[in-house]
Amino acid sequence: MLQRRFPLLAALALTFLLASGAQAADIVRLATTTSTYNSGLLDYLLPKFEQDHPYQVQVIPVGTGKALRLGRDGDVDVVLTHAPGAEKAFVDAGYGVEPHGVMYNDFVIVGPADDPAGIEGGDDATRAFATLADEGATFISRGDDSGTEKKENHLWQDAGTTPDFEGYRSAGQGMGAVLNMASELQGYTLTDRGTWLAMKDKLDLEIMVEGDKALFNPYQVILVNPERHEGLNTQGARALAEWLISDEGQDLIDAFRLNDKVLFHASAGEKVDPSAAVQEND
Known part of the structure; x- marks a missing residue:
């Protein structure tokens, strides 16, 4: 057996x-x-x-x-x-x-409703990034070698600035986590529109800049x-x-x-x- x-x-x-x-x-x-x-x-x-x-x-x-x-x-x-x-x-x-x-x-730049850096309503992403750096605004970067961060880095380069100003934060996180962080800190960030639309109702942020062909x-x-x-x-x-x-x-x-x-x-x-x-x- x-x-x-x-x-x-x-x-x-x-x-x-x-x-x-x-x-x-x-x-x-x-x-x-x-x-x-x-x-x-x-x-x-x-x-x-x-x-x-x-x-x-x-x-x-x-x-x-x-x-x-x-x-x-x-x-x-x-x-x-x-x-x-x-x-x-x-x-x-x-x-x-x-x-x-x-x-x-496309990408959009989002930030707090009171817009302390004064970029809301613009359609020039490079100019907006230059202003964020000049104002030392709170800006949350993906910092994860994502396509979004690559786009962000191109915009800093086009703006003729290095993102080392006081308010710059590199999160090393995905888009959802970065949007939540920007909302909590009342800062700015660059996001793809898809993730923004999926999450915006849970965030205390508004679109500041959109429509620039550089954000394609x-x-x-x-x-x-x-x-x-x-x-x-x-x-x-x-x-x-x-x-x-x-x-x-x-x-x-x-x-x-x-x-x-x-x-x-x-x-x-x-x-x-x-x-x-x-x-x-x-």
């Missing part, structure tokens, strides 16, 4: 391992920005993708810099990010393949190069990327609303004008 039991246990163990391996092969690891996660967009999109495809998407929400490093190291299968310069370098270095524009929104914010999906790493789920990653830029995926992105506000605009296959930033009252 005992001799007959061991082959049965071995068969069960083998079945479990094979089943586990099959399940693991169906997972697509997506590194993406906190904006696509905090806004609720992925919670809206991914169940629709998974419903019609034999894949489960595992989302790793981090800053764009960290997402691209995860791709470089082969720790994810695909990235969805929003830093064109860093994405180009990622592809040019051979870490990423098959980049596709997916959507865009495009997103790309990029596959991690399978020639660089073994074991990537490239088939699943490609299925996800192709679905995002398909008519179905693009229509769903355009249809996504929060409090009747548009958060993202589908842009696959389009050459989008950077001046297409959307005013909140549109």
Whole structure:
């Protein structure tokens, strides 16, 4: 009896391992920005993708810099990010393949309603940043190598200033945490519009500056190069990327609303004008 039991246990163990391996092969690891996660967009999109495809998407929400490093190291299968310069370098270095524009929104500068720095109502982000530095205003930076921080750093450079003034704080946190911090400290920050719209009702902040083409914010999906790493789920990653830029995926992105506000605009296959930033009252 005992001799007959061991082959049965071995068969069960083998079945479990094979089943586990099959399940693991169906997972697509997506590194993406906190904006696509905090806004609720992925919670809206991914169940629709998974419903019609034999894949489960595992989302790793981090800053764009960290997402691209995860791709470089082969720790994810695909990235969805929003830093064109860093994405180009990622592809040019051979870490990423098959980049596709997916959507865009824009950044806005937000701050306290009493606006101690006096920047409210402007549409020149560079001038606003120069004023924030001159006034020594409280400014909360992501400080996490995200696409938002990369945009912020470009604006400081364009303003001809170094962000070392008294009120500057580098949080090393995601967008949601930084918005909460700015609200608590009654300071200013740069945020993508999607996360702002998702959180604004819980914040004691207002939009100060918007509509500048310098605040344009495009997103790309990029596959991690399978020639660089073994074991990537490239088939699943490609299925996800192709679905995002398909008519179905693009229509769903355009249809996504929060409090009747548009958060993202589908842009696959389009050459989008950077001046297409959307005013909140549109």
